[in-house]
Amino acid sequence: MSLCVVGSVALDSVETPLEKRDNVLGGSAVFFSYAASFYAPVQLAGVVGDDWPAENTAMLQSRGIDTAGLQVVRGGKTFRWRGKYLRNMNDRETLDLQLNVLAGFDPVLPESYRRAKFLFLANGSPVLQMKTLDQCRETTLVVADTMDFYIRTEPNELRQLLKRIDGLVINDSEAKLLTEDDNLVRAGKTVRAMGPKFVVIKKGEHGAMFFGEDEIYTLPAYPTEKVVDPTGAGDSFAGGMMGYLAERNQVDSATLKAALVHGTLTASFTVEDFSLDRLRQIDRKDIDRRMDDYRGMLSFHAMPGRG
């Protein structure tokens, strides 16, 4: 089933304690699209400048990603982010941020995108997220992401958005900020009470929590010792999750849980190299194999007490 994502397309420069890369392919919509493309056709909407290498677009297209909604601004420069990960590979500092063409981004979707059944509003201004949402009238499922910046600067607009979406995917620290509660179980419930039918709290190396109408659960991350670059892990998680839902064309609670597992596993590959480098080496069979390991990891047989 058709899956549309609107978000950032970026050229990232990333430093880790071991290595650095300059001007590599990044951005929420890019990580999301590539991850989702293991599962379903994707429509990508975003904006770049004319410094954007055409080979990036070609590579995305080769994955079945529709780039009709990727606006190219003549004379403009692509959004650039430069960041540095600390030794723990979880915390990071933004060293430089150049919004460039993203500052003037007006998400006007191509006609074909407006019939999307599955819509992901990647991290961005809630005002633009709602503007995107207004254009899509045939959605089965709308999921959004947000971040600390918008929680602080556009709290009212974010509250409006939350009433209009089916699901929210959010980091643990942002869930705490939004709810002013340090207990993630309570925080997740509180966010759900703000509107979304379900909430997914991403905990990075500690996995993800799901909050639905009748259930709360935690799924651990897939344990990996090879964490080269965590950039894009959250967006890959969302991409794997939404991609699987679009593939199945179902959003019941069992399918949602399987989707979270697919998100978890897709993200576990993303962090194993810079940019999309690791994802570009794998196919769906690799994800499915890792899923077998993961299922084994979470299976146990415990005897109850006697009497």
Place this chain on the structure above:
Amino acid sequence: MSLCVVGSVALDSVETPLEKRDNVLGGSAVFFSYAASFYAPVQLAGVVGDDWPAENTAMLQSRGIDTAGLQVVRGGKTFRWRGKYLRNMNDRETLDLQLNVLAGFDPVLPESYRRAKFLFLANGSPVLQMKTLDQCRETTLVVADTMDFYIRTEPNELRQLLKRIDGLVINDSEAKLLTEDDNLVRAGKTVRAMGPKFVVIKKGEHGAMFFGEDEIYTLPAYPTEKVVDPTGAGDSFAGGMMGYLAERNQVDSATLKAALVHGTLTASFTVEDFSLDRLRQIDRKDIDRRMDDYRGMLSFHAMPGRG
């Protein structure tokens, strides 16, 4: 099967953002024993002063906990710890620590304890842990805990201990300290290479990781919004784990995984109130019921890709 624990017996004073309690029953050996007593008979070794309320001993005995190895020092004062939890309920400050009789503790075990098959060396000086170990000649399984203080002050003795035990249970921050590695998957493997056949890294609200010869896995914590006092969660985890192993009298990898689940669930009750208050309200059936929930939480059915 017989299970022996040697560790601290304390009177704790605990402050949380919401409440405080003074001079409540605490200590690693106490939390461990009570948690393990849901599964198997326990032999507790430790030391108290004559300020120790006799009713505490009677209560432990009523749970089938053998207190023959609980030394009472006439004229001595019981080990006291005063701590304060920060808003996130994970980080804590020690406000006051009075070792009292624990400073002179010489773990001489009663004859009956020396035939224990399962032995847990709770957090303490590796020198004393080895002295305890020397007395037990019929063990099937020896598991130890340690902490940052001993990693820093007795690193060589700790290394000797690690070569003599079957399993180590350790906090995430302490595993990082011991290995100087911030990646927990690598850290766990490194600790295992120091001697123990298996290593369990406790991650508090994020669950636990297991490292064995052929397997590494993560189990999430049971999600609870009622975190009243986390004191003793780690020792309850170890108690539930070792108690289940002693009950089954098996230490194969499937039983170890089930034991980690029991540890996880026992600890999830401990944090729901101060001291042993919550554990004292429940029985084995409550743990088994929560296990059914937990199993459901970790079960999923995901379709593989076509072709």
